[in-house]
Amino acid sequence: MGKQMVMSVMSKDRPGIVADITGVIYQLKGDLADLNQSVLCDYFSMILIASFDDAVTPEDVVAGFSHLPSATKLEVVVKEMEAPLEPAQEGRSQEVYVLTVQGQNKSGLVHRIGLFCCQHGINILDLATTLSRGLYTMILQLDLSHVESVDAIRTDLARCAEESDLHMVLQHEDLFKATTEITLL
Protein backbone atom coordinates (compact mmCIF):
# COMPACT_ATOMS: atom_id res chain seq x y z
CA MET A 1 0.00 0.00 0.00
CA GLY A 2 2.99 2.33 -0.44
CA LYS A 3 4.45 4.30 2.42
CA GLN A 4 3.10 6.44 5.25
CA MET A 5 4.48 9.83 6.12
CA VAL A 6 3.94 12.06 9.10
CA MET A 7 3.88 15.79 8.44
CA SER A 8 3.97 18.78 10.73
CA VAL A 9 2.98 22.20 9.42
CA MET A 10 3.07 25.55 11.17
CA SER A 11 2.08 28.97 9.88
CA LYS A 12 0.61 32.27 10.90
CA ASP A 13 -3.12 31.66 10.71
CA ARG A 14 -5.12 32.75 7.66
CA PRO A 15 -8.06 31.38 5.66
CA GLY A 16 -7.10 28.64 3.20
CA ILE A 17 -4.28 26.82 4.98
CA VAL A 18 -6.15 23.50 5.19
CA ALA A 19 -7.04 23.72 1.49
CA ASP A 20 -3.40 24.42 0.64
CA ILE A 21 -1.98 21.55 2.69
CA THR A 22 -4.48 18.96 1.53
CA GLY A 23 -4.07 20.24 -2.04
CA VAL A 24 -0.38 19.31 -1.96
CA ILE A 25 -1.22 15.80 -0.73
CA TYR A 26 -3.92 15.43 -3.37
CA GLN A 27 -1.58 16.52 -6.17
CA LEU A 28 0.85 13.79 -5.12
CA LYS A 29 -2.05 11.25 -5.10
CA GLY A 30 -1.66 10.82 -1.36
CA ASP A 31 -4.33 9.38 0.92
CA LEU A 32 -4.94 11.27 4.15
CA ALA A 33 -5.23 8.94 7.18
CA ASP A 34 -5.51 11.19 10.20
CA LEU A 35 -4.92 14.78 11.15
CA ASN A 36 -5.12 17.10 14.06
CA GLN A 37 -4.97 20.88 13.96
CA SER A 38 -5.18 23.72 16.39
CA VAL A 39 -4.75 27.46 16.50
CA LEU A 40 -3.04 29.18 19.38
CA CYS A 41 -2.51 32.93 19.63
CA ASP A 42 -3.04 33.33 15.87
CA TYR A 43 -0.58 30.57 14.99
CA PHE A 44 -1.82 27.54 13.09
CA SER A 45 -0.32 24.09 13.66
CA MET A 46 -1.25 20.76 12.11
CA ILE A 47 0.08 17.24 12.36
CA LEU A 48 -1.11 14.76 9.75
CA ILE A 49 -0.47 11.28 8.44
CA ALA A 50 -0.90 10.32 4.79
CA SER A 51 0.07 7.40 2.60
CA PHE A 52 1.74 7.78 -0.82
CA ASP A 53 2.98 5.57 -3.65
CA ASP A 54 6.43 4.09 -3.10
CA ALA A 55 7.90 6.46 -5.67
CA VAL A 56 7.02 9.58 -3.63
CA THR A 57 9.74 10.76 -1.22
CA PRO A 58 9.54 13.15 1.75
CA GLU A 59 11.56 15.61 -0.34
CA ASP A 60 8.80 15.55 -3.01
CA VAL A 61 6.26 16.48 -0.36
CA VAL A 62 8.39 19.31 1.04
CA ALA A 63 8.91 20.54 -2.51
CA GLY A 64 5.14 20.49 -3.06
CA PHE A 65 4.71 22.78 -0.05
CA SER A 66 7.49 25.13 -1.07
CA HIS A 67 5.85 25.70 -4.47
CA LEU A 68 2.61 26.89 -2.91
CA PRO A 69 1.75 30.49 -3.79
CA SER A 70 1.10 31.21 -0.10
CA ALA A 71 0.69 34.57 1.57
CA THR A 72 2.27 33.16 4.75
CA LYS A 73 5.26 30.89 5.00
CA LEU A 74 4.41 27.27 5.84
CA GLU A 75 7.05 25.61 7.95
CA VAL A 76 6.92 21.92 7.14
CA VAL A 77 8.64 18.83 8.51
CA VAL A 78 7.99 15.49 6.75
CA LYS A 79 9.18 12.09 7.90
CA GLU A 80 8.59 8.65 6.48
CA MET A 81 7.12 6.22 8.98
CA GLU A 82 9.24 3.18 9.74
CA ALA A 83 6.15 1.01 10.23
CA PRO A 84 2.60 1.82 9.14
CA LEU A 85 0.64 3.42 11.98
CA GLU A 86 -2.84 2.50 13.07
CA PRO A 87 -5.15 5.47 13.49
CA ALA A 88 -4.92 6.58 17.13
CA GLN A 89 -8.53 5.80 18.11
CA GLU A 90 -8.36 2.10 17.33
CA GLY A 91 -5.86 1.29 20.03
CA ARG A 92 -7.24 3.82 22.50
CA SER A 93 -6.78 2.87 26.12
CA GLN A 94 -9.81 2.16 28.31
CA GLU A 95 -8.07 3.95 31.17
CA VAL A 96 -8.15 7.53 29.99
CA TYR A 97 -8.50 10.04 32.81
CA VAL A 98 -8.97 13.78 32.68
CA LEU A 99 -6.82 15.85 34.99
CA THR A 100 -7.82 19.45 35.58
CA VAL A 101 -5.33 21.75 37.23
CA GLN A 102 -6.07 25.31 38.26
CA GLY A 103 -3.97 27.88 40.06
CA GLN A 104 -2.43 31.32 40.01
CA ASN A 105 -0.22 31.74 36.97
CA LYS A 106 3.49 31.28 37.61
CA SER A 107 6.33 29.80 35.61
CA GLY A 108 6.95 26.06 35.71
CA LEU A 109 3.35 24.90 36.22
CA VAL A 110 3.12 22.76 33.09
CA HIS A 111 6.62 21.45 33.68
CA ARG A 112 5.64 20.40 37.18
CA ILE A 113 2.66 18.42 35.92
CA GLY A 114 4.66 17.02 33.01
CA LEU A 115 7.31 15.84 35.44
CA PHE A 116 4.68 14.28 37.71
CA CYS A 117 3.28 12.32 34.77
CA CYS A 118 6.73 11.28 33.63
CA GLN A 119 7.71 10.07 37.11
CA HIS A 120 4.52 8.02 37.38
CA GLY A 121 4.68 6.45 33.93
CA ILE A 122 1.63 8.38 32.72
CA ASN A 123 1.37 9.26 29.04
CA ILE A 124 -0.21 12.62 28.24
CA LEU A 125 -2.61 12.14 25.31
CA ASP A 126 -3.82 15.70 25.13
CA LEU A 127 -3.06 18.93 26.90
CA ALA A 128 -4.76 22.29 26.64
CA THR A 129 -4.21 25.34 28.80
CA THR A 130 -5.91 28.67 29.17
CA LEU A 131 -5.02 31.80 31.09
CA SER A 132 -7.86 34.00 32.24
CA ARG A 133 -7.45 36.89 34.70
CA GLY A 134 -4.35 35.39 36.26
CA LEU A 135 -6.00 31.97 36.70
CA TYR A 136 -4.15 29.28 34.81
CA THR A 137 -6.17 26.21 33.83
CA MET A 138 -4.71 23.02 32.42
CA ILE A 139 -6.83 20.18 31.12
CA LEU A 140 -4.96 16.97 30.38
CA GLN A 141 -6.12 13.66 29.02
CA LEU A 142 -3.95 10.98 30.55
CA ASP A 143 -3.47 7.33 29.78
CA LEU A 144 -3.33 5.50 33.09
CA SER A 145 -3.32 2.01 31.60
CA HIS A 146 0.26 1.42 32.76
CA VAL A 147 -0.43 2.65 36.25
CA GLU A 148 -0.71 0.00 38.94
CA SER A 149 -2.94 1.89 41.36
CA VAL A 150 -5.07 4.91 40.50
CA ASP A 151 -5.58 5.39 44.26
CA ALA A 152 -1.85 5.81 44.72
CA ILE A 153 -1.77 8.35 41.87
CA ARG A 154 -4.58 10.29 43.52
CA THR A 155 -2.69 10.33 46.83
CA ASP A 156 0.53 11.53 45.18
CA LEU A 157 -1.44 14.06 43.16
CA ALA A 158 -3.06 15.45 46.30
CA ARG A 159 0.42 15.92 47.81
CA CYS A 160 1.67 17.57 44.62
CA ALA A 161 -1.38 19.87 44.60
CA GLU A 162 -0.75 20.94 48.17
CA GLU A 163 2.95 21.54 47.65
CA SER A 164 2.42 23.59 44.52
CA ASP A 165 -0.74 25.38 45.72
CA LEU A 166 -2.78 24.09 42.79
CA HIS A 167 -6.30 22.72 42.65
CA MET A 168 -6.21 19.35 40.90
CA VAL A 169 -8.95 16.90 40.09
CA LEU A 170 -8.47 13.53 38.40
CA GLN A 171 -11.59 11.86 36.99
CA HIS A 172 -12.19 9.06 34.52
CA GLU A 173 -13.11 10.33 31.04
CA ASP A 174 -16.29 8.18 31.05
CA LEU A 175 -17.72 10.55 33.62
CA PHE A 176 -17.33 13.55 31.33
CA LYS A 177 -18.77 11.65 28.40
CA ALA A 178 -21.71 10.58 30.52
CA THR A 179 -22.53 14.10 31.65
CA THR A 180 -22.05 15.86 28.32
CA GLU A 181 -22.83 13.46 25.50
CA ILE A 182 -26.25 12.21 24.48
CA THR A 183 -25.14 8.64 23.88
CA LEU A 184 -24.04 6.58 26.85
CA LEU A 185 -22.45 3.36 25.71
Next chain:
Amino acid sequence: MLRSDHILATVEMIQKENLDVRAVTMGINLLDCRGGGVAETCRRVEEKIGTAAARFVETCEQVSRKYGIPVVNKRISVTPIAFVGAGFDRHGFVELALSLDRAATAAHVDILGGFSAQVEKGMTATDREYIASIPEALARTEKICASINIASSHKGINMDALALIGQTVKDLAEITRDQDGFGAAKFVVFCNQPGDNPFMAGAIHGLEEADLVLNVGVSGPGVVARALERLIQTRGRENLRLDDIAEEIKQTTFRVTRCGELIGRKVSEELGIEFGVVDLSLSPTPTVGDSVGEILEILGVDVVGAPGSTAILAMLNDAVKKGGIFASKAVGGLSGAFIPVMEDAVLAAAAGSGALCLEKLEAMTCVCSVGLDMIPIPGSVDAATIAAIIADEMAIGMVNNKTTAVRLIPVPGKEAGEIVDFGGLFGASPIMPVRNVGKSSRFIAWGGRMPAPIHSFKN
Protein backbone atom coordinates in the same frame (compact mmCIF):
# COMPACT_ATOMS: atom_id res chain seq x y z
CA MET B 1 -14.51 15.71 21.67
CA LEU B 2 -14.73 16.86 25.27
CA ARG B 3 -15.00 20.62 25.65
CA SER B 4 -13.02 22.38 28.35
CA ASP B 5 -15.99 24.28 29.73
CA HIS B 6 -17.99 21.06 30.03
CA ILE B 7 -15.09 19.37 31.78
CA LEU B 8 -14.79 22.24 34.25
CA ALA B 9 -18.56 22.30 34.85
CA THR B 10 -18.53 18.59 35.70
CA VAL B 11 -15.52 19.04 37.99
CA GLU B 12 -17.34 21.86 39.82
CA MET B 13 -20.40 19.65 40.19
CA ILE B 14 -18.47 16.87 41.86
CA GLN B 15 -15.95 18.81 43.91
CA LYS B 16 -17.92 21.76 45.23
CA GLU B 17 -21.60 21.05 44.87
CA ASN B 18 -22.22 17.91 46.89
CA LEU B 19 -22.83 15.66 43.91
CA ASP B 20 -22.95 12.08 44.98
CA VAL B 21 -24.83 8.92 44.25
CA ARG B 22 -27.07 8.80 47.28
CA ALA B 23 -27.84 5.11 47.26
CA VAL B 24 -27.00 1.97 45.38
CA THR B 25 -29.53 -0.60 46.49
CA MET B 26 -29.37 -4.28 45.69
CA GLY B 27 -32.80 -5.90 45.49
CA ILE B 28 -32.87 -9.55 46.53
CA ASN B 29 -35.79 -11.92 46.11
CA LEU B 30 -36.30 -13.98 49.27
CA LEU B 31 -39.37 -15.95 48.23
CA ASP B 32 -37.26 -19.06 47.65
CA CYS B 33 -35.86 -18.90 51.18
CA ARG B 34 -38.96 -20.25 52.85
CA GLY B 35 -38.14 -23.24 55.05
CA GLY B 36 -40.23 -25.52 57.23
CA GLY B 37 -40.06 -23.20 60.22
CA VAL B 38 -38.76 -19.86 61.43
CA ALA B 39 -35.20 -21.04 62.18
CA GLU B 40 -34.82 -22.78 58.83
CA THR B 41 -36.19 -19.75 56.96
CA CYS B 42 -33.87 -17.38 58.82
CA ARG B 43 -30.89 -19.56 57.99
CA ARG B 44 -31.79 -19.58 54.30
CA VAL B 45 -32.40 -15.82 54.27
CA GLU B 46 -28.97 -15.13 55.73
CA GLU B 47 -27.37 -17.57 53.35
CA LYS B 48 -28.99 -16.03 50.27
CA ILE B 49 -28.21 -12.44 51.25
CA GLY B 50 -24.67 -13.48 52.20
CA THR B 51 -24.07 -15.01 48.78
CA ALA B 52 -25.85 -12.36 46.71
CA ALA B 53 -24.23 -9.39 48.45
CA ALA B 54 -20.80 -10.87 49.15
CA ARG B 55 -18.98 -8.46 46.82
CA PHE B 56 -21.61 -5.72 46.74
CA VAL B 57 -20.16 -3.07 49.06
CA GLU B 58 -16.59 -3.71 47.95
CA THR B 59 -17.63 -3.32 44.28
CA CYS B 60 -19.54 -0.09 44.96
CA GLU B 61 -16.49 1.33 46.70
CA GLN B 62 -14.19 0.24 43.90
CA VAL B 63 -16.38 1.86 41.20
CA SER B 64 -16.84 4.94 43.37
CA ARG B 65 -13.06 5.32 43.71
CA LYS B 66 -12.49 4.79 40.00
CA TYR B 67 -14.90 7.55 39.01
CA GLY B 68 -14.28 9.78 41.99
CA ILE B 69 -17.99 10.02 42.85
CA PRO B 70 -19.00 9.15 46.41
CA VAL B 71 -21.61 6.42 46.76
CA VAL B 72 -23.03 7.52 50.09
CA ASN B 73 -25.16 4.52 50.96
CA LYS B 74 -24.94 0.88 50.04
CA ARG B 75 -28.23 -0.80 50.80
CA ILE B 76 -30.20 -3.98 50.35
CA SER B 77 -33.92 -4.29 49.71
CA VAL B 78 -35.73 -7.59 50.02
CA THR B 79 -39.09 -9.11 49.14
CA PRO B 80 -41.77 -7.73 51.48
CA ILE B 81 -41.18 -9.93 54.48
CA ALA B 82 -44.85 -10.69 55.18
CA PHE B 83 -44.81 -12.85 52.02
CA VAL B 84 -41.64 -14.64 53.06
CA GLY B 85 -42.97 -15.29 56.58
CA ALA B 86 -46.52 -16.31 55.63
CA GLY B 87 -47.98 -18.20 58.60
CA PHE B 88 -45.43 -16.92 61.12
CA ASP B 89 -46.58 -15.26 64.33
CA ARG B 90 -45.22 -11.94 65.64
CA HIS B 91 -42.32 -13.67 67.40
CA GLY B 92 -41.39 -15.38 64.14
CA PHE B 93 -41.32 -11.99 62.39
CA VAL B 94 -39.07 -10.54 65.10
CA GLU B 95 -36.73 -13.50 64.53
CA LEU B 96 -36.80 -12.77 60.79
CA ALA B 97 -35.94 -9.12 61.47
CA LEU B 98 -33.00 -10.16 63.65
CA SER B 99 -31.85 -12.53 60.93
CA LEU B 100 -32.06 -9.76 58.29
CA ASP B 101 -30.11 -7.49 60.62
CA ARG B 102 -27.32 -10.07 60.94
CA ALA B 103 -27.26 -10.51 57.17
CA ALA B 104 -27.07 -6.73 56.62
CA THR B 105 -24.23 -6.43 59.12
CA ALA B 106 -22.34 -9.30 57.52
CA ALA B 107 -22.73 -7.69 54.07
CA HIS B 108 -21.52 -4.34 55.51
CA VAL B 109 -24.47 -2.45 54.06
CA ASP B 110 -25.83 0.68 55.74
CA ILE B 111 -29.48 -0.28 55.82
CA LEU B 112 -31.76 -3.12 54.72
CA GLY B 113 -35.33 -2.38 53.68
CA GLY B 114 -38.24 -4.68 53.00
CA PHE B 115 -39.49 -5.56 56.46
CA SER B 116 -42.77 -4.83 54.80
CA ALA B 117 -46.27 -5.88 53.82
CA GLN B 118 -48.79 -4.97 51.17
CA VAL B 119 -52.26 -4.69 52.63
CA GLU B 120 -53.98 -2.07 50.48
CA LYS B 121 -57.10 -4.17 50.08
CA GLY B 122 -57.20 -6.61 52.95
CA MET B 123 -55.10 -8.10 55.72
CA THR B 124 -54.34 -11.75 56.28
CA ALA B 125 -53.78 -13.18 59.75
CA THR B 126 -50.06 -13.12 58.87
CA ASP B 127 -50.24 -9.41 58.00
CA ARG B 128 -51.72 -8.67 61.43
CA GLU B 129 -48.96 -10.64 63.14
CA TYR B 130 -46.39 -8.80 61.02
CA ILE B 131 -47.83 -5.41 62.04
CA ALA B 132 -47.83 -6.45 65.68
CA SER B 133 -44.14 -7.35 65.39
CA ILE B 134 -42.98 -4.00 63.96
CA PRO B 135 -42.19 -2.09 67.21
CA GLU B 136 -40.11 -4.88 68.74
CA ALA B 137 -38.50 -5.80 65.41
CA LEU B 138 -37.29 -2.26 64.78
CA ALA B 139 -36.31 -1.64 68.40
CA ARG B 140 -34.13 -4.74 68.51
CA THR B 141 -32.40 -4.23 65.17
CA GLU B 142 -29.88 -1.68 63.96
CA LYS B 143 -30.15 -1.68 60.19
CA ILE B 144 -33.70 -2.74 59.40
CA CYS B 145 -36.27 -0.42 57.84
CA ALA B 146 -39.95 -1.25 57.61
CA SER B 147 -42.68 -0.04 55.30
CA ILE B 148 -46.27 -0.94 54.58
CA ASN B 149 -48.50 -0.20 51.62
CA ILE B 150 -52.00 0.43 52.93
CA ALA B 151 -53.52 2.18 49.94
CA SER B 152 -53.51 2.28 46.15
CA SER B 153 -55.31 4.07 43.35
CA HIS B 154 -56.73 0.72 42.29
CA LYS B 155 -57.85 -0.69 45.60
CA GLY B 156 -58.57 2.28 47.81
CA ILE B 157 -57.45 2.70 51.42
CA ASN B 158 -57.45 -0.13 53.95
CA MET B 159 -58.88 1.71 56.94
CA ASP B 160 -58.51 -1.29 59.31
CA ALA B 161 -54.80 -1.35 58.57
CA LEU B 162 -54.66 2.42 58.87
CA ALA B 163 -56.03 2.33 62.42
CA LEU B 164 -53.50 -0.32 63.40
CA ILE B 165 -50.69 1.70 61.83
CA GLY B 166 -51.60 4.86 63.78
CA GLN B 167 -51.09 2.86 66.97
CA THR B 168 -47.95 1.16 65.58
CA VAL B 169 -46.29 4.53 64.96
CA LYS B 170 -47.06 5.51 68.58
CA ASP B 171 -45.74 2.17 69.91
CA LEU B 172 -42.61 2.41 67.80
CA ALA B 173 -41.82 5.85 69.19
CA GLU B 174 -42.57 4.73 72.72
CA ILE B 175 -40.42 1.60 72.59
CA THR B 176 -37.50 3.77 71.41
CA ARG B 177 -38.29 6.57 73.88
CA ASP B 178 -34.67 6.81 75.06
CA GLN B 179 -33.71 7.70 71.46
CA ASP B 180 -36.47 10.32 71.10
CA GLY B 181 -38.69 7.86 69.25
CA PHE B 182 -36.11 7.08 66.55
CA GLY B 183 -37.84 3.77 65.78
CA ALA B 184 -40.60 5.69 63.99
CA ALA B 185 -37.99 7.17 61.62
CA LYS B 186 -37.39 3.66 60.29
CA PHE B 187 -41.01 3.02 59.35
CA VAL B 188 -42.94 4.52 56.46
CA VAL B 189 -46.54 4.10 55.34
CA PHE B 190 -47.31 4.17 51.61
CA CYS B 191 -49.98 4.61 49.01
CA ASN B 192 -48.91 3.16 45.63
CA GLN B 193 -45.56 1.93 46.95
CA PRO B 194 -43.11 1.23 44.09
CA GLY B 195 -41.22 -2.07 44.09
CA ASP B 196 -37.98 -0.59 42.76
CA ASN B 197 -37.37 2.39 45.02
CA PRO B 198 -33.75 2.51 46.20
CA PHE B 199 -34.42 5.05 48.98
CA MET B 200 -35.08 4.21 52.60
CA ALA B 201 -37.05 3.67 54.66
CA GLY B 202 -39.40 2.55 51.88
CA ALA B 203 -37.19 0.35 49.70
CA ILE B 204 -38.57 -3.09 48.89
CA HIS B 205 -37.78 -5.69 46.27
CA GLY B 206 -41.20 -5.93 44.63
CA LEU B 207 -42.82 -9.24 43.75
CA GLU B 208 -42.68 -8.21 40.09
CA GLU B 209 -38.88 -8.02 40.13
CA ALA B 210 -36.23 -10.52 38.99
CA ASP B 211 -34.17 -12.51 41.46
CA LEU B 212 -31.50 -9.84 41.85
CA VAL B 213 -31.53 -6.25 40.64
CA LEU B 214 -29.58 -3.10 41.24
CA ASN B 215 -31.32 0.27 41.64
CA VAL B 216 -29.63 3.61 42.02
CA GLY B 217 -30.84 6.75 43.76
CA VAL B 218 -29.20 9.98 42.65
CA SER B 219 -29.16 13.12 44.69
CA GLY B 220 -28.13 16.61 43.79
CA PRO B 221 -30.16 19.41 45.45
CA GLY B 222 -26.82 21.14 46.05
CA VAL B 223 -25.87 20.84 42.39
CA VAL B 224 -29.23 22.28 41.25
CA ALA B 225 -29.05 25.12 43.79
CA ARG B 226 -25.52 26.15 42.72
CA ALA B 227 -26.43 25.90 39.01
CA LEU B 228 -29.37 28.24 39.57
CA GLU B 229 -27.30 30.69 41.58
CA ARG B 230 -24.70 30.74 38.81
CA LEU B 231 -27.37 31.26 36.14
CA ILE B 232 -28.93 34.15 38.03
CA GLN B 233 -25.52 35.72 38.65
CA THR B 234 -24.27 35.45 35.07
CA ARG B 235 -27.46 36.29 33.19
CA GLY B 236 -28.95 38.70 35.72
CA ARG B 237 -32.26 38.20 37.47
CA GLU B 238 -33.98 40.81 35.28
CA ASN B 239 -33.06 38.90 32.10
CA LEU B 240 -34.46 35.55 33.21
CA ARG B 241 -37.95 34.14 33.13
CA LEU B 242 -39.25 31.08 34.90
CA ASP B 243 -39.00 28.86 31.83
CA ASP B 244 -35.25 29.65 31.65
CA ILE B 245 -34.96 28.44 35.23
CA ALA B 246 -36.87 25.24 34.42
CA GLU B 247 -34.55 24.63 31.49
CA GLU B 248 -31.47 25.00 33.70
CA ILE B 249 -32.92 22.53 36.23
CA LYS B 250 -33.56 20.05 33.39
CA GLN B 251 -30.03 20.27 32.07
CA THR B 252 -28.50 20.00 35.52
CA THR B 253 -30.65 17.01 36.38
CA PHE B 254 -29.58 15.35 33.14
CA ARG B 255 -25.95 15.55 34.21
CA VAL B 256 -26.67 14.43 37.76
CA THR B 257 -28.70 11.47 36.53
CA ARG B 258 -26.00 10.46 34.07
CA CYS B 259 -23.54 10.12 36.95
CA GLY B 260 -25.96 7.76 38.68
CA GLU B 261 -26.55 5.84 35.47
CA LEU B 262 -22.81 5.44 34.92
CA ILE B 263 -22.15 4.21 38.45
CA GLY B 264 -25.18 1.88 38.34
CA ARG B 265 -24.16 0.33 35.02
CA LYS B 266 -20.58 -0.21 36.11
CA VAL B 267 -21.50 -1.79 39.47
CA SER B 268 -24.03 -4.02 37.67
CA GLU B 269 -21.44 -5.07 35.10
CA GLU B 270 -18.91 -5.90 37.80
CA LEU B 271 -21.41 -7.91 39.82
CA GLY B 272 -23.04 -9.50 36.81
CA ILE B 273 -26.57 -8.60 37.91
CA GLU B 274 -29.32 -6.72 36.15
CA PHE B 275 -29.39 -2.92 36.39
CA GLY B 276 -32.92 -1.90 37.32
CA VAL B 277 -33.68 1.81 37.49
CA VAL B 278 -32.32 5.19 38.37
CA ASP B 279 -34.52 7.01 40.85
CA LEU B 280 -34.34 10.68 39.93
CA SER B 281 -35.23 12.05 43.31
CA LEU B 282 -33.69 15.25 44.59
CA SER B 283 -32.88 13.94 48.01
CA PRO B 284 -31.58 16.51 50.49
CA THR B 285 -29.19 15.92 53.37
CA PRO B 286 -28.85 17.95 56.56
CA THR B 287 -25.55 19.35 55.16
CA VAL B 288 -25.77 23.08 54.53
CA GLY B 289 -26.04 23.67 50.77
CA ASP B 290 -27.69 20.33 50.01
CA SER B 291 -31.29 21.36 50.51
CA VAL B 292 -34.48 21.27 48.44
CA GLY B 293 -35.83 24.10 50.61
CA GLU B 294 -32.90 26.26 49.54
CA ILE B 295 -33.85 25.80 45.87
CA LEU B 296 -37.36 27.04 46.65
CA GLU B 297 -35.89 30.12 48.31
CA ILE B 298 -33.51 30.77 45.40
CA LEU B 299 -36.53 30.57 43.10
CA GLY B 300 -38.34 33.33 44.87
CA VAL B 301 -40.03 32.65 48.20
CA ASP B 302 -38.27 34.32 51.13
CA VAL B 303 -39.10 31.37 53.32
CA VAL B 304 -40.36 27.88 52.53
CA GLY B 305 -44.04 27.72 53.36
CA ALA B 306 -44.85 31.17 51.96
CA PRO B 307 -47.48 31.32 49.21
CA GLY B 308 -45.86 30.19 45.96
CA SER B 309 -43.95 27.35 47.61
CA THR B 310 -46.26 24.69 46.18
CA ALA B 311 -46.12 26.13 42.67
CA ILE B 312 -42.33 26.33 42.68
CA LEU B 313 -42.07 22.77 43.98
CA ALA B 314 -44.40 21.60 41.19
CA MET B 315 -42.13 23.13 38.58
CA LEU B 316 -38.98 21.78 40.24
CA ASN B 317 -40.41 18.28 40.45
CA ASP B 318 -41.46 18.33 36.80
CA ALA B 319 -38.15 19.72 35.52
CA VAL B 320 -36.23 17.09 37.50
CA LYS B 321 -38.25 14.33 35.82
CA LYS B 322 -37.89 15.82 32.34
CA GLY B 323 -34.14 16.22 32.67
CA GLY B 324 -33.55 12.85 34.21
CA ILE B 325 -35.79 10.66 32.14
CA PHE B 326 -33.72 11.07 28.96
CA ALA B 327 -30.48 10.52 30.83
CA SER B 328 -31.32 7.03 31.96
CA LYS B 329 -32.28 3.82 30.22
CA ALA B 330 -34.91 3.12 32.86
CA VAL B 331 -36.31 5.48 35.44
CA GLY B 332 -38.36 4.31 38.37
CA GLY B 333 -38.80 4.39 42.10
CA LEU B 334 -40.05 7.67 43.49
CA SER B 335 -38.35 10.14 41.11
CA GLY B 336 -39.10 13.67 42.23
CA ALA B 337 -38.12 16.15 44.90
CA PHE B 338 -38.18 14.97 48.51
CA ILE B 339 -39.20 17.30 51.31
CA PRO B 340 -38.15 15.41 54.46
CA VAL B 341 -38.24 18.04 57.20
CA MET B 342 -35.55 16.68 59.51
CA GLU B 343 -33.19 15.81 56.66
CA ASP B 344 -33.32 19.27 55.07
CA ALA B 345 -31.78 22.12 57.07
CA VAL B 346 -33.79 24.87 55.34
CA LEU B 347 -37.12 23.05 55.74
CA ALA B 348 -36.29 22.36 59.40
CA ALA B 349 -35.54 26.04 59.98
CA ALA B 350 -38.81 27.05 58.29
CA ALA B 351 -40.68 24.54 60.47
CA GLY B 352 -38.98 25.99 63.54
CA SER B 353 -39.88 29.59 62.70
CA GLY B 354 -43.50 28.64 62.11
CA ALA B 355 -43.37 29.61 58.42
CA LEU B 356 -43.89 26.02 57.35
CA CYS B 357 -46.84 24.19 58.89
CA LEU B 358 -48.05 20.63 58.52
CA GLU B 359 -50.99 21.65 56.32
CA LYS B 360 -48.72 23.52 53.89
CA LEU B 361 -46.42 20.49 53.75
CA GLU B 362 -49.44 18.36 52.94
CA ALA B 363 -50.34 20.70 50.08
CA MET B 364 -46.77 20.56 48.80
CA THR B 365 -46.84 16.77 48.77
CA CYS B 366 -49.61 16.93 46.14
CA VAL B 367 -47.03 18.06 43.59
CA CYS B 368 -43.82 16.37 44.66
CA SER B 369 -42.42 12.99 45.27
CA VAL B 370 -43.42 10.99 48.36
CA GLY B 371 -45.13 12.91 51.13
CA LEU B 372 -45.04 13.89 54.79
CA ASP B 373 -41.54 12.70 55.47
CA MET B 374 -39.39 12.78 58.60
CA ILE B 375 -41.67 15.08 60.53
CA PRO B 376 -41.28 15.14 64.31
CA ILE B 377 -44.54 15.84 66.11
CA PRO B 378 -45.37 16.08 69.84
CA GLY B 379 -45.40 12.70 71.59
CA SER B 380 -48.77 13.59 73.06
CA VAL B 381 -50.57 13.38 69.69
CA ASP B 382 -52.95 10.39 69.86
CA ALA B 383 -52.92 7.36 67.54
CA ALA B 384 -56.21 8.25 65.85
CA THR B 385 -54.93 11.72 64.92
CA ILE B 386 -51.75 10.18 63.49
CA ALA B 387 -53.87 7.69 61.54
CA ALA B 388 -56.02 10.52 60.23
CA ILE B 389 -52.97 12.52 59.06
CA ILE B 390 -51.85 9.37 57.25
CA ALA B 391 -55.35 8.95 55.77
CA ASP B 392 -55.25 12.45 54.28
CA GLU B 393 -51.89 11.76 52.67
CA MET B 394 -53.03 8.36 51.37
CA ALA B 395 -56.09 10.02 49.80
CA ILE B 396 -53.83 12.47 47.95
CA GLY B 397 -51.84 9.59 46.48
CA MET B 398 -54.89 7.48 45.72
CA VAL B 399 -56.81 10.19 43.88
CA ASN B 400 -53.80 11.59 42.02
CA ASN B 401 -52.36 8.23 40.94
CA LYS B 402 -49.07 8.97 42.62
CA THR B 403 -46.93 7.55 45.36
CA THR B 404 -47.40 9.22 48.71
CA ALA B 405 -45.98 8.23 52.04
CA VAL B 406 -45.92 9.28 55.67
CA ARG B 407 -43.09 9.07 58.17
CA LEU B 408 -44.10 10.85 61.36
CA ILE B 409 -42.12 10.68 64.60
CA PRO B 410 -44.26 11.37 67.69
CA VAL B 411 -41.36 12.23 70.01
CA PRO B 412 -42.18 10.84 73.48
CA GLY B 413 -42.28 13.43 76.25
CA LYS B 414 -41.54 16.36 73.97
CA GLU B 415 -43.74 19.16 72.73
CA ALA B 416 -43.85 21.46 69.70
CA GLY B 417 -40.79 23.69 69.34
CA GLU B 418 -38.41 21.41 71.21
CA ILE B 419 -35.49 20.16 69.13
CA VAL B 420 -35.03 16.53 68.19
CA ASP B 421 -31.70 15.42 66.71
CA PHE B 422 -31.08 11.92 65.29
CA GLY B 423 -27.69 12.83 63.83
CA GLY B 424 -26.16 11.86 60.50
CA LEU B 425 -28.40 11.71 57.44
CA PHE B 426 -31.53 11.59 59.62
CA GLY B 427 -30.88 15.18 60.70
CA ALA B 428 -32.52 17.44 63.26
CA SER B 429 -35.52 19.72 63.50
CA PRO B 430 -37.79 21.52 65.92
CA ILE B 431 -40.91 19.47 66.62
CA MET B 432 -43.79 20.69 64.46
CA PRO B 433 -47.11 21.51 66.09
CA VAL B 434 -50.18 19.49 65.07
CA ARG B 435 -53.45 21.42 65.02
CA ASN B 436 -56.87 19.93 65.82
CA VAL B 437 -55.45 17.01 67.77
CA GLY B 438 -58.00 14.44 69.04
CA LYS B 439 -60.78 15.41 66.65
CA SER B 440 -60.64 12.59 64.13
CA SER B 441 -61.20 9.44 66.18
CA ARG B 442 -64.79 8.90 64.97
CA PHE B 443 -63.53 8.83 61.39
CA ILE B 444 -60.73 6.36 62.13
CA ALA B 445 -63.08 4.14 64.15
CA TRP B 446 -65.14 3.26 61.06
CA GLY B 447 -62.59 0.75 59.79
CA GLY B 448 -63.34 -1.11 56.56
CA ARG B 449 -62.15 0.30 53.27
CA MET B 450 -62.23 3.61 51.53
CA PRO B 451 -63.28 2.66 48.00
CA ALA B 452 -60.95 3.39 45.10
CA PRO B 453 -61.80 6.53 43.12
CA ILE B 454 -63.96 6.27 40.01
CA HIS B 455 -61.03 6.89 37.66
CA SER B 456 -59.39 3.68 38.86
CA PHE B 457 -61.88 1.71 36.74
CA LYS B 458 -60.18 1.89 33.39
CA ASN B 459 -60.74 -1.63 32.08
